[in-house]
Amino acid sequence: MSDPIEQAALNARLMTPIAAIVDKQRATLAPMLHGGTGQAAQAALRDDECVRKIATFCYPLLPGLVRLAVKEPTFVSFILNNREKVLAPLTRPA
Template sequence: MHAAPEPSALADKLAAPLNAIVSRHRASLMPMLGGSEAAARAALANDEAVRKVAVFCYPLLPGILRLAVKEPAFVGFVMHNRERVLARLTVDPAPATGT
């Protein structure tokens, strides 16, 4: 029988991939949350909206991570770390380089 991963160990493993996914897919996630920073803040106070973001992001995790962390654990992580998600969503995207 496998022991459940310790919450802090799970957070360490999921934080970087989640941040990368949210940064990369910001344009897809923001409309789900109302499109603006204020709407996103309000939506992330809503459990159902946070669950929607988590379900959207889970398939985008690296395959090896999805093997180790099942969707319910990932959804729980996102639910408990919604402020991190909000912080990443509301950061202005880096300007495109090149002319």
């Protein structure tokens, strides 16, 4: 998936549902980032295993049609590659 057009299409399909999930599941996701605020959360965002855990948690929460179009390994890879943009709201206080 190195094609920029493919990557842009994936971004368009995933960003809206992911933003909704992150907003709705903030209380569940924040502890996965070691408290969800401050330096610990920033360090957790740099930890691939921590981000992978959050992506794995979020994947089943995506709308069914998105899950049909985007398989879990692709979704996890997307989150790992876009972690700052996707998960940044978790590092700020509610």
